[in-house]
Amino acid sequence: MVVKVPLDGLNIVKARGRWYVYPRGGGEPLVKGFEGSRKDLLKKLAEPELLQTYNRPRLLKRLASEFPIETLGGFVNWYTNSDIDRPLKECLPAPGKIAAGYPKWPKLSAATRQDYLEAFEYLRPEFDAILKDITQPELYDVRDKCANKKWPRFADQMIAALSSMFRQAVKRGKMPFNPCLGMDKAHAADPNSNREWFAPEWQFVRDNAPMEVLIPCMVARYAGLAGQTIVGITDKQFLDHPLTGKAVQYTRRKNGKTTFLPVLPELQAFLAARDIRRADGLIAIRDDGSPWESEKDMQTRVSHWLRDRERDGLIGAGTTLHGLRVSYAAWWKRMGASDDEVARLIGDKSPRMGTHYTRHVEDEVSIVRAFGRLKDKP
Template sequence: MVVKVRLDGLNIVRARGRWYVYPRKGGEALIKGFDGTRDQLLEHMAEPNFIQVYNRPRVLRRPAASFGADTLGGLIHWFSNGDIDRSDRKAALAAPGAIDSGYPKWRKLAKATRTDYLDAFEYLRAEFDILLADIRQPDLYDLRDGCANKKWPRFADQMIAALSSAFKQAVKRGKMETNPCLGMDKAHQADPNSNREWFADELPAAMARAPMEVKIALMLARYAGLRGQTVVDVTWKQRFAHPLTGMAIRLTTKKNNERNFLPELPELQAFLATIKVRTKDGKIALRDNGQPWTDEKEMQTRVSHFLRDLEREGVIGAGTTLHGLRVSYAAWWKRSGASDGEVADLLGDKSEAMGKHYTRHVEREVNVIRAFERVKDKQ
């Protein structure tokens, strides 16, 4: 018996013995190469999976707020304080939403984090009608792999990270029993040697050619160990004179919400002394037009394009990044006798393991030299 389901706006075509179903207004086939009779095709089209695919265009036009609290769309609306539905994304990022029932920490997330999350959630809009209770890890792998093919692997991992953050809060509030993102591996295989330490001749070469807006970022990363999100936020007011270090920076990092005391190496102190301070509480890192960077991503993009241009010209080697200068800062301290815990504190990181992570190549270097010295002594 054929189940009668009214589905308007479809073209059903038979070609070379198989069935194809297209939207009448154009677009990709909803069913490709179905093998069977027409009645079997109609039965297939009456199944929930196809109905869900058929309804996708309608789902894409619906705001997240229109979905129930037990759906993915409802959860994302709650988690993003309604920002997912705001048409002016720039305004939403500058002044995050604050719906009464929204996630209370959304407004406290870094702007770059909210940008990444909203991009990921926007990609997921076609899935907003899925019930939270029906979301399983195998489905997320299918979704992630499809995203990696359609976009790119790093974005697919970003999407899973955004979902995991929302699911974590959903579990805490009884909206979900478990977080199905936990334990998922990455679609993007990170290069363990990325963000390498810069070679001794590379920073002087880059500084000799860099515009001031890039120079400031390079110096703050190399001689104070600041991460990108801190580079764009640090102010002149956060610097202070210190009897031991000369100058230091005291600030609370967004990454871990920790209060940090970060000494400035002499090279940075000398460099900053050449810059005219506009306002005492103003940002140190400014564009060449005198305005602060819009966000970390804008600054990182500018620096990255500059470095890749130098790489193509053969001025510096491959693999140089702004974060690599933070690694160079950590390596300098490690070679100067700092422990892993001390390196972590100098970087403003919570975990001693991070100090070890940043300087693992220095440890290997020390081991090689030690082994060579032993052989040398026996000759």
């Protein structure tokens, strides 16, 4: 039997003594196999969790700007300068422009903004959630469902985006604390990811990579620059230097640290021999001379080429553009640089980063030292 319900767009069906509630437009049932009276069923439908499920299709059609600032959707709108409701191509890499919003949003890298917008878009069905009522156990539920529906790394990216935004919500009195703090990762990081490259791998890439792949690889290997710096570096930032002939001056977007770095001869010779040069001096460009749309665009091209060569059996697993930054740091460590010096060479502020990038070199030194003791044994 089909009966009318107080919620529009639903059909209630009773079969074999049990109740079933379906959206009229199709889809998964809101209630399946419920036992009890019709009054009990209506009470069940009034529960907040079911009401949220019922309202979800409507939420997906609402702009974030239509939600109050005290809700998740409203604060996402403020935090992203309304970019959440714009097509991606209209807000990246150019920042959104509104009268009020988070002033640091346009200063985030294009790749970071894109990652955050993708995470917030996934959360659009939850935009009616009241900020101050969001708890860590609820976030774990959302994160775990996201990890199963999409993938674990994206789920962690979503929590990172929320944590960054929630810090601002706490400062502005919208939340009592940041519920993302202390959450563990859904994605188990590979300890061998971004490893130092082996010499034959690097030689193969130098000899065979297309120029649009080789340029960022050379800059990472012989200057230790990160991808977000490489994609925007220009010839104008390479200045004369008495020690090596040239030095590059850059400011890392990640930490705001300005570095003046003498350039190794290998990179100087490579840049001097380039066939294609742009009037604006941009160094990392495509083979047709056009600029990359974003850091992520460049990283993806490099990664796809490397993974294709891995499948061909020409290089090993785990080779990444960031791994060449590790290779640069490791080279300096073997040359006798301290952890503090390594950190400064790669544009980081903390000596701990020098330790992090070269910990495997310390392992090598310890092993060689241990084998050295064999010489003293009979």
